[in-house]
Amino acid sequence: MPVDFIFPLSVPEQDATHHAMLAANCFGQAQALMQGKTFDECYADLPEDMPDREVIAAHKVMPGNKPSNTLLCDELSPFNLGSLVALYEHKVFVQGVVWGVNSFDQWGVELGKVLGNQVLDAIHSGDMHASMDSSTQALINQFRDSLK
DSSP: OOEEEEEESOOTTOOHHHHHHHHHHHHHHHHHHHHOBOHHHHHHHSOTTOTTHHHHHHHTOBOOOOOEEEEEESSOOHHHHHHHHHHHHHHHHHHHHHHTSOTTOOHHHHHHHHHHHHHHHHHHHOOOOTTOOHHHHHHHHHHHHHTO
């Protein structure tokens, strides 16, 4: 479960207390993934008289040693957002080179393009394709309603 945490150091008009709370949660999640928590630690943290103490402790175990990155930026600006998009695009490209696949030529993307054309037809006409699921239909309807 590799995960990236992206956190802006400054947010205009953000309450300092709330921003510190968000930072604490961001850094704490990264720490939890890294350190984890054993069954014995979880068990010791629970009250001795708690019913089902062992069962509850077992659910709180976190193995740790899970990779994560914490990326800090001065602020969430258009430039920084563009840099993040470029970073992830480059990451996908390099992974494809290492694994010997063309990361930007995927059959799933092709399927999405075919389905996208059906969705576009439904957006313009209002007629739903027979194979469209209710979730896609609801998204199309909400989009069409926003155009009115």
